[in-house]
Amino acid sequence: MEDNLASAPAVRVVCYFDASCPFAWITSRWLLEVERLRPVDLSFRIMSLSVLNEHREIEPWYREFNDRAWGPARVVTAAEVGHGTAVLRDLYTALGTRIHNQGNKDYDAVIAEALDEVGLPSSLAEAASGDEFDAALRARHQAAQDAMGEEGGTPLITLDGSTFFGPVLSAIPRGEQAVRLFEGVRTLAGTESFAEMKRARGALDFS
Numbered sequence: 001m002e003d004n005l006a007s008a009p010a011v012r013v014v015c016y017f018d019a020s021c022p023f024a025w026i027t028s029r030w031l032l033e034v035e036r037l038r039p040v041d042l043s044f045r046i047m048s049l050s051v052l053n054e055h056r057e058i059e060p061w062y063r064e065f066n067d068r069a070w071g072p073a074r075v076v077t078a079a080e081v082g083h084g085t086a087v088l089r090d091l092y093t094a095l096g097t098r099i100h101n102q103g104n105k106d107y108d109a110v111i112a113e114a115l116d117e118v119g120l121p122s123s124l125a126e127a128a129s130g131d132e133f134d135a136a137l138r139a140r141h142q143a144a145q146d147a148m149g150e151e152g153g154t155p156l157i158t159l160d161g162s163t164f165f166g167p168v169l170s171a172i173p174r175g176e177q178a179v180r181l182f183e184g185v186r187t188l189a190g191t192e193s194f195a196e197m198k199r200a201r202g203a204l205d206f207s
Contacts, residue, residue, distance in 0.1 A: 011160065012160070015156075016045045019096055030181070031157070033172065034179060046073065046137065046141070049153060051073075094117045095114045101207075107128065152165040
């Protein structure tokens with residue numbers, strides 16, 4: 001069985017992320033768990049809730065969240081522009097571990113620590129407070145929306161050539177549970193007539 005899995009072609013998966021979004025974080029950690037257990041060609045791309053919700057009427061607490069989310073999104077964009085797409089995986093992990101697992105919402109400190117951890121120039125932190133990389137961020141966000149075919153937030157993934165919003169998870173599936181969910185999502189993604197499924201969310205668990 002293991003030999004068959006080892007020789008199976010890798011499933012190509014793209015995870016579009018906003019580093020500030022807890023649901024994108026959980027979905028991304030689930031995909032990394034699947035990657036550990038099954039042949040998966042997983043890559044990361046940027047999208048932005050700040051761009052998505054820029055001109056929408058939203059509740060004050062969510063407006064504050066989106067306004068603050070510009071900083072990390074601009075920094076990961078600057079990092080990709082200057083150092084290539086390959087840096088996104090580790091930089092996202094360094095940022096997300098602090099923001100979500102450790103609950104650190106001091107984004108200036110989070111960004112500085114994350115850049116140092118992954119060996120990227122500290123000067124990239126300057127992007128957080130300026131608009132130099134906004135055009136590049138908007139272009140990356142639009143590419144994610146174009147892949148889906150309509151507006152969608154995070155998590156947004158491409159699986160077997162199909163891009164969709166979800167799955168939205170409140171905790172990170174581990175081991176065979178992660179694999180079972182992945183195969184279920186593949187089945188839904190491959191069913192052209194399937195559009196949506198939703199139920200109440202549980203409390204968030206980043207462990």
